[in-house]
Amino acid sequence: MEVGFLQFQPEFCNVEVNQNKIFSFVEKAKGFDLLVLPELANSGYVFTKRSELEKVAETIPSGYFVEKLIELAKQKDGFIISGVCEKKEAVFFNSSVIVGPEGYIGKYRKIHLFDREKLFFEPGLKTFEVFEIREAKVGMMICFDWIFPESARILALKGAEIIAHPANLVLPYSQTAMLARSIENKVFTITANRIGKEENSGISLTFTGQSQITSPEMEILAQASKNQEEIRFVDIDCKLARNKWINERNNLFDDRRKELYDVL
Ligand code: ACM
Numbered sequence: 447m448e449v450g451f452l453q454f455q456p457e458f459c460n461v462e463v464n465q466n467k468i469f470s471f472v473e474k475a476k477g478f479d480l481l482v483l484p485e486l487a488n489s490g491y492v493f494t495k496r497s498e499l500e501k502v503a504e505t506i507p508s509g510y511f512v513e514k515l516i517e518l519a520k521q522k523d524g525f526i527i528s529g530v531c532e533k534k535e536a537v538f539f540n541s542s543v544i545v546g547p548e549g550y551i552g553k554y555r556k557i558h559l560f561d562r563e564k565l566f567f568e569p570g571l572k573t574f575e576v577f578e579i580r581e582a583k584v585g586m587m588i589c590f591d592w593i594f595p596e597s598a599r600i601l602a603l604k605g606a607e608i609i610a611h612p613a614n615l616v617l618p619y620s621q622t623a624m625l626a627r628s629i630e631n632k633v634f635t636i637t638a639n640r641i642g643k644e645e646n647s648g649i650s651l652t653f654t655g656q657s658q659i660t661s662p663e664m665e666i667l668a669q670a671s672k673n674q675e676e677i678r679f680v681d682i683d684c685k686l687a688r689n690k691w692i693n694e695r696n697n698l699f700d701d702r703r704k705e706l707y708d709v710l
Contacts, residue, residue, distance in 0.1 A: 447479040447582055448524075449608065449634070450679030453657040453670045455642035458490030459502050465514050468528075471677045478524040478679055479580055482638040484657075485529035485556075485589045485612040486540060487511075491653075492646040493566050503533035506543055507550035516545045523547050525579045527586055527638075529612035540567045542586045542612050544577055552577055558597070560590035562649075576604045582684040589613040592620045592627065592637075596710075602631035603699065607687035611637040615654045621669075629664035632698055633687045641673050662687045 452471050457463045464487060472481065485491070488511040489502040506512055511530060519526045525546040532541040532555070540556040540563055555570025556563075574597060576585045585601030587609060592598075601609055609627065613620065615637075624635050641655040655672040659680050670676045690698040 447580065447682055447684055448477065448679050449480040449636060449659065449682055450478055450668075450677060451482045451636055451638035451657045451659065451670070452484075452677045453639055453641060453655055454484070454675040455640060456484070456487055456490045458492065458644055458646065459498055460490075461488045461502050461511055464488055464490075465511055469514070469518060471675070472518055472522060475522075475677050476679070477522060480525045480527070480582070480584065480608065480610070480636070482610045482612060482636045483526065483528035484638050484640040485542070485614040486531050487529045487612070489531035490644060491614045491640070492644045492649050492651055493562075494647040494649060496566065499531060499533070499538050499566055503531045503538050505534065506530060506532050506541060506553050512543055512545065512550065515543065516549050519545045520547050525551075527584070527610040527612065529588060529614075537568045538566055539570060540588060541570075542588055542610075544579070544584070544586065544610075546579060551579075554586040554588065556588040556591065558591050558594055574600045574604065576601060576606045582607050584608045584610055586610050586612070589615060589620075592623055595627065595630070598627040598631050598633070598635075602633050606633060607684040608634045608636060611635055613637050613639040615639050616651050618654060621654070621656050621658055624658065625660055625664050625666070628660040628662060630698070632662040632690050634662060634682055634684065635660045639670075641675065
């Protein structure tokens with residue numbers, strides 16, 4: 447399967463510019479099976495007022511940005527996972543969607559909100575889900591979900607072979623930690639991070655780039671720069687993520703001692 451990420455710098459609160467940028471990268475790219483875009487790819491990140499979210503957030507799946515992603519998925523005959531600033535009635539969610547050539551497939555609402563996200567977004571109340579696309583099973587988690595190993599573990603126990611990870615990372619740890627998420631679950635991971643500095647009303651964040659694809663053997667199959675916009679693809683065999691044996695006596699899932707894990 448051809449899988450990849452698009453790393454870019456969204457323009458804050460300008461959905462049309464962001465959508466055009468995504469289109470211009472993806473239309474030029476070769477064909478793919480799965481492409482992952484960053485967290486909040488339609489909106490940017492540094493919100494300081496509800497009115498900013500009102501301007502850009504959309505309902506899923508009938509909003510402008512998701513409809514455009516579906517158009518692109520049809521055009522490229524591939525599946526796309528992207529972060530979306532979602533509005534549902536009076537509340538906002540930091541969500542991701544999966545769409546394909548046949549249209550909308552599903553969404554995930556970020557469960558573990560990071561820092562000031564808690565001022566504007568509601569946390570998702572539904573657990574992690576796995577979706578089948580072509581020969582692969584794919585799950586979604588968003589950015590700070592990485593620090594809770596339960597996120598990737600739940601997805602892997604539900605059969606995910608690829609964990610798609612739209613991100614707006616600001617801490618320096620996740621790219622290394624995702625290697626652990628890969629080996630401890632024997633899955634592929636695709637982190638699509640954003641780049642650039644975003645400033646709003648005295649708040650300034652710099653995002654760390656280095657989007658990456660990791661393998662069930664804890665290899666980095668592709669890694670982007672810290673500060674350039676890049677689209678990258680690799681060819682993976684998702685069957686490799688179905689083998690949970692480490693050696694002939696150790697199986698990652700069968701060897702778990704759940705009877706001793708009560709505190710979890
Ligand atoms: C993050 O969860 N956007 C750091």
